[in-house]
Amino acid sequence: xxxxxxxxxxxxxxxxxxxxxxxxxxxxxxxxxxxxxxxxxxxxxxxxxxxxxxxxxxxxxxxxxxxxxxxxxxxxxxxxxxxxxxxxxxxxxxxxxxxxxxxxxxxxxxxxxxxxxxxxxxxxxxxxxxxxxxxxxxxxxxxxxxxxxxxxxxxxxxxxxxxxxxxxxxxxxxxxxxxxxxxxxxxxxxxxxxxxxxxxxxxxxxxxxxxxxxxxxxxxxxxxxxxxxxxxxxxxxxxxxxxxxxxxxxxxxxxxxxxxxxxxxxxxxxxxxxxxxxxxxxxxxxxxxxxxxxxxxxxxxxxxxxxxxxxxxxxxxxxx
Amino acid sequence: xxxxxxxxxxxxxxxxxxxxxxxxxxxxxxxxxxxxxxxxxxxxxxxxxxxxxxxxxxxxxxxxxxxxxxxxxxxxxxxxxxxxxxxxxxxxxxxxxxxxxxxxxxxxxxxxxxxxxxxxxxxxxxxxxxxxxxxxxxxxxxxxxxxxxxxxxxxxxxxxxxxxxxxxxxxxxxxxxxxxxxxxxxxxxxxxxxxxxxxxxxxxxxxxxxxxxxxxxxxxxxxxxxxxxxxxxxxxxxxxxxxxxxxxxxxxxxxxxxxxxxxxxxxxxxxxxxxxxxxxxxxxxxxxxxxxxxxxxxxxxxxxxxxxxxxxxxxx
Numbered sequence: 001x002x003x004x005x006x007x008x009x010x011x012x013x014x015x016x017x018x019x020x021x022x023x024x025x026x027x028x029x030x031x032x033x034x035x036x037x038x039x040x041x042x043x044x045x046x047x048x049x050x051x052x053x054x055x056x057x058x059x060x061x062x063x064x065x066x067x068x069x070x071x072x073x074x075x076x077x078x079x080x081x082x083x084x085x086x087x088x089x090x091x092x093x094x095x096x097x098x099x100x101x102x103x104x105x106x107x108x109x110x111x112x113x114x115x116x117x118x119x120x121x122x123x124x125x126x127x128x129x130x131x132x133x134x135x136x137x138x139x140x141x142x143x144x145x146x147x148x149x150x151x152x153x154x155x156x157x158x159x160x161x162x163x164x165x166x167x168x169x170x171x172x173x174x175x176x177x178x179x180x181x182x183x184x185x186x187x188x189x190x191x192x193x194x195x196x197x198x199x200x201x202x203x204x205x206x207x208x209x210x211x212x213x214x215x216x217x218x219x220x221x222x223x224x225x226x227x228x229x230x231x232x233x234x235x236x237x238x239x240x241x242x243x244x245x246x247x248x249x250x251x252x253x254x255x256x257x258x259x260x261x262x263x264x265x266x267x268x269x270x271x272x273x274x275x276x277x278x279x280x281x282x283x284x285x286x287x288x289x290x291x292x293x294x295x296x297x298x299x300x301x302x303x304x305x306x307x308x309x310x311x312x313x314x315x316x317x318x319x320x
Numbered sequence: 321x322x323x324x325x326x327x328x329x330x331x332x333x334x335x336x337x338x339x340x341x342x343x344x345x346x347x348x349x350x351x352x353x354x355x356x357x358x359x360x361x362x363x364x365x366x367x368x369x370x371x372x373x374x375x376x377x378x379x380x381x382x383x384x385x386x387x388x389x390x391x392x393x394x395x396x397x398x399x400x401x402x403x404x405x406x407x408x409x410x411x412x413x414x415x416x417x418x419x420x421x422x423x424x425x426x427x428x429x430x431x432x433x434x435x436x437x438x439x440x441x442x443x444x445x446x447x448x449x450x451x452x453x454x455x456x457x458x459x460x461x462x463x464x465x466x467x468x469x470x471x472x473x474x475x476x477x478x479x480x481x482x483x484x485x486x487x488x489x490x491x492x493x494x495x496x497x498x499x500x501x502x503x504x505x506x507x508x509x510x511x512x513x514x515x516x517x518x519x520x521x522x523x524x525x526x527x528x529x530x531x532x533x534x535x536x537x538x539x540x541x542x543x544x545x546x547x548x549x550x551x552x553x554x555x556x557x558x559x560x561x562x563x564x565x566x567x568x569x570x571x572x573x574x575x576x577x578x579x580x581x582x583x584x585x586x587x588x589x590x591x592x593x594x595x596x597x598x599x600x601x602x603x604x605x606x607x608x609x610x611x612x613x614x615x616x617x618x619x620x621x622x623x624x625x626x627x628x629x630x631x632x633x634x635x636x
Binding site for chain 2: 041043044045047049050056057058059061062065066067068070073074097100102103104105121122130132133134137223227230266267268269270271
């Protein structure tokens with residue numbers, strides 16, 4: 001373990017939810033709603049990482065590998081059919097090596113004008129133990145691979161298997177800017193501190209935001225960690241939406257459903273997901289968008305006001 | 321003094337198997353919805369495979385290389401788990417037999433070979449009832465795993481398959497590893513022993529071809545996510561919730577089968593769990609929903625395999 005660990009993250013200030021500058025989404029929408037399908041590749045025999053085992057049992061860990069492969073072989077197209085049905089363009093959290101392994105999936109998403117953002121190279125290669133230059137190389141690989149295969153200038157990041165370093169957000173924003181200027185590397189999904197986008201403080205001083213991605217609504221957390229029953233997941237999604245929709249009348253909120261094609265698309269679970277999409281998209285004043293669209297809009301219309309408010313409140317609280 | 325910057329070996333950022341398909345050579349990459357549609361007998365959109373896992377959990381569990389789920393957890397001798405699992409083979413199975421008989425279910429028996437050897441009454445009863453036997457390894461504490469000595473594993477596979485063939489008089493075409501865990505050699509050893517299909521890989525909902533150095537196996541994926549022990553023992557959902565989940569899965573697959581071509585519901589059951597007095601009613605409700613349905617072809621795994629192979633090719 002590192003011995004010089006920081007006590008505080010330092011990427012954002014304390015900024016109370018009440019009395020913030022109001023967010024107005026396009027068309028007067030109350031909630032910006034996005035769906036983030038994780039499309040991942042886990043290796044059957046990945047190299048060891050000093051801090052985290054990729055599989056819980058000796059390789060080949062068939063149970064874990066095979067259910068994730070199920071997501072790509074079976075689950076992906078089930079989920080895609082539902083997103084088509086409800087007029088939702090997915091924002092894909094992508095293990096970028098999947099561009100090489102399963103380009104057919106990438107092509108289907110491209111045809112639908114879905115967004116791709118980087119979720120690392122493989123979900124079995126962790127950031128832990130990397131030097132800064134190694135992490136920069138991995139992040140660059142992610143952004144360049146997406147560009148090479150899709151033509152998109154990667155806007156967002158979710159670190160592979162949510163493995164981070166102290167530099168992750170800085171490096172992603174720096175490499176994104178280096179490659180694509182203001183269009184590349186503008187949001188992170190790695191922080192769970194808010195229900196609205198928030199400005200993030202980077203060492204480069206670049207404008208960059210945290211996008212609400214919601215670990216709580218993430219199907220893998222719900223099903224595999226919290227062991228929730230499928231029909232109760234539907235109840236949770238509706239409650240989550242209802243509250244954000246109500247509060248969004250005052251100031252716009254963001255709701256994300258992060259999914260995994262090996263969880264949500266199982267035959268005993270997919271109905272709950274479908275009913276949630278039906279419910280949410282059945283409301284007026286919901287802006288169905290992608291991560292990049294929400295981030296770009298926020299950066300253009302709200303980011304600077306937010307930053308001024310944060311600084312003013314921090315100054316009032318005594319921060320020099 | 322400068323601090324050495326920690327870093328990983330360069331191997332960690334190189335990807336020799338980053339290529340089209342998989343990072344292994346076991347089977348071809350393909351998506352279910354893109355494949356040739358399968359037609360089940362009678363043009364039924366859904367095949368249902370009712371699999372019963374009959375298991376022996378040894379009291380002197382070694383736990384190599386890990387403790388099998390649902391095995392012994394207490395200090396030796398763990399009488400509670402030993403006897404509770406044994407309950408399934410003494411009591412629970414007879415409730416399942418009755419439920420199957422009343423509904424005309426044709427089950428598949430996945431049995432630990434050692435259990436077959438030490439329970440002659442049970443084997444005779446299951447043979448008389450009918451249904452197909454597949455080999456579920458030696459016992460629940462003989463796991464197959466990477467790093468296992470090849471000769472040791474070869475002997476376990478050979479002994480297990482031979483024992484079950486002798487005791488059942490059936491060809492024993494299928495294999496289900498304890499805990500669905502394999503070594504790098506397991507597929508070769510299965511093929512060497514004349515096994516035709518393996519249920520361990522849950523990466524699909526239809527059979528598919530799997531390469532070994534000794535010829536082709538077919539994977540018959542035995543879904544984990546809706547099996548009784550996963551839902552009730554791992555996820556700790558109620559028996560009512562499990563029944564609802566199975567019915568939901570059934571309804572969805574039936575509809576997908578109508579739209580896209582034959583689908584397969586693989587339902588794995590454990591008599592030590594679902595054979596309990598307070599749970600058997602939920603199994604009966606599930607079977608009522610499934611077994612008598614006009615659009616279902618309910619058959620043992622080997623028959624499903626044969627219909628699949630006759631349409632897509634592969635071994636006969």
